[in-house]
Ligand SMILES: Cc1cc2nc3c(=O)[nH]c(=O)nc-3n(C[C@H](O)[C@H](O)[C@H](O)COP(=O)(O)OP(=O)(O)OC[C@H]3O[C@@H](n4cnc5c(N)ncnc54)[C@H](O)[C@@H]3O)c2cc1C
Ligand SMILES: O=P(O)(O)OC[C@H](O)CO
């Protein structure tokens with residue numbers, strides 16, 4: 346019997362797994378997908394919010410501000426990108442300056458440090474490409490940008506190094522209460538466990554309803570984006586919001602940690618929890634809204650568009666805690682934005698919650714806080730590059746010309762303890778396919794390497810999720 350089973354290997358599940366691996370426990374982290382971070386964690390704005398958006402005294406406000414303080418150290422510890430570039434909420438009229446003042450006051454109430462209201466001159470100094478219609482802004486220097494899926498992979502690797510078991514391709518279908526603990530039925534297995542943590546993203550309400558009366562409903566709220574080429578990355582220096590709209594913080598313009606420009610999202614409530622399609626009309630809305638921030642956004646350099654689904658709860662706040670009358674079953678649900686920013690603090694809180702419920706957790710004296718470092722070939726000096734190529738010639742072969750990724754880095758990403766097994770899994774780990782040609786050149790080589798390293802046929806390598814085959818059969 347496992348001590349703890351965590352359902353959902355997104356940023357929240359991987360943080361909880363890593364936090365619990367600090368104790369001597371049998372922990373299972375399971376997911377229905379064929380990779381970690383294949384839900385909302387793979388498609389979002391990647392902002393570590395400062396914490397002025399959420400209403401004071403909510404879980405969102407508390408964990409956002411706490412998580413923001415923790416994020417940079419954790420990213421450094423696990424060797425994933427993070428940049429504290431600050432954020433601006435821009436007003437385009439004197440009426441909107443009233444909203445700016447409200448956000449400022451809310452930020453003060455939430456204990457967000459160093460907030461400042463900027464006048465037009467100060468704003469233009471920070472952001473020379475801002476629209477001439479801007480009149481002022483709220484500046485939050487503690488906001489940052491990050492690599493959400495890179496962090497989830499790193500957390501999962503670190504958790505597995507510390508003894509956590511990862512089980513992919515297992516969808517939870519049913520859960521029975523046992524005399525002590527729970528029996529989880531997946532499409533492949535039966536799993537007995539003392540405690541369950543439900544962090545199943547858009548499906549967290551359905552997992553909850555397997556053991557208790559319905560208490561909340563999760564609506565999938567889709568957001569669509571444009572990703573622009575690296576040459577557009579310097580259009581803005583910080584994360585630039587407009588004033589919030591009814592169900593969203595609105596369309597944002599920001600650089601990514603890899604130097605691209607990201608523009609989006611819109612917000613559209615759907616019924617279908619799998620609908621991550623992009624649509625012309627919504628992307629047009631994103632484009633028009635973003636032009637309000639800056640007319641200088643070079644939309645002729647768009648390299649791709651994508652969509653993600655917020656797990657939006659009807660309770661409006663994060664739902665985190667043991668279900669009443671259902672001992673040892675913890676919901677971590679409704680983790681919409683700022684869930685990413687809040688995730689380190691949520692992980693810590695949930696581990697403490699279980700520790701208090703059980704009362705006998707013992708620390709793991711062998712816990713290691715770092716993971717095996719990866720080689721980022723292009724960041725090395727010429728001497729270091731030559732040294733590595735001498736040891737392993739695969740680092741001398743460039744597979745992705747747009748992003749300068751070597752075969753050695755791809756092979757390493759496949760053979761890590763939470764290795765990639767799909768084309769997009771490799772793309773999200775080490776970036777072949779993220780460049781201007783979007784894999785047009787490197788994708789067939791990545792498939793060949795995956796097939797060779799995993800001992801599979803070319804046709805058995807999926808693009809991303811289950812049933813996303815690229816090649817079906819050989820023609821010649
Ligand atoms: C458009 C958009 C923009 C956002 N921008 C930001 C931002 O800039 N900053 C920020 O802080 N937050 C942002 N967020 C929110 C943030 O992305 C989420 O809060 C966070 O990714 C949620 O992580 P999670 O682990 O809870 O969910 P997920 O990543 O969705 O993980 C849940 C996992 O559960 C698995 N699962 C579901 N059902 C089952 C089942 N039956 N059996 C087994 N496994 C199951 C799924 O496969 C999935 O991997 C944004 C969200 C969206 C959609
Ligand atoms: O649109 P929201 O409010 O869900 O926020 C999403 C991101 O955090 C910012 O783009």
Ligand code: FES
Nearest residue numbers: 745747780782784
């Ligand atoms: S060669 Fe890899 S993205 Fe272009």
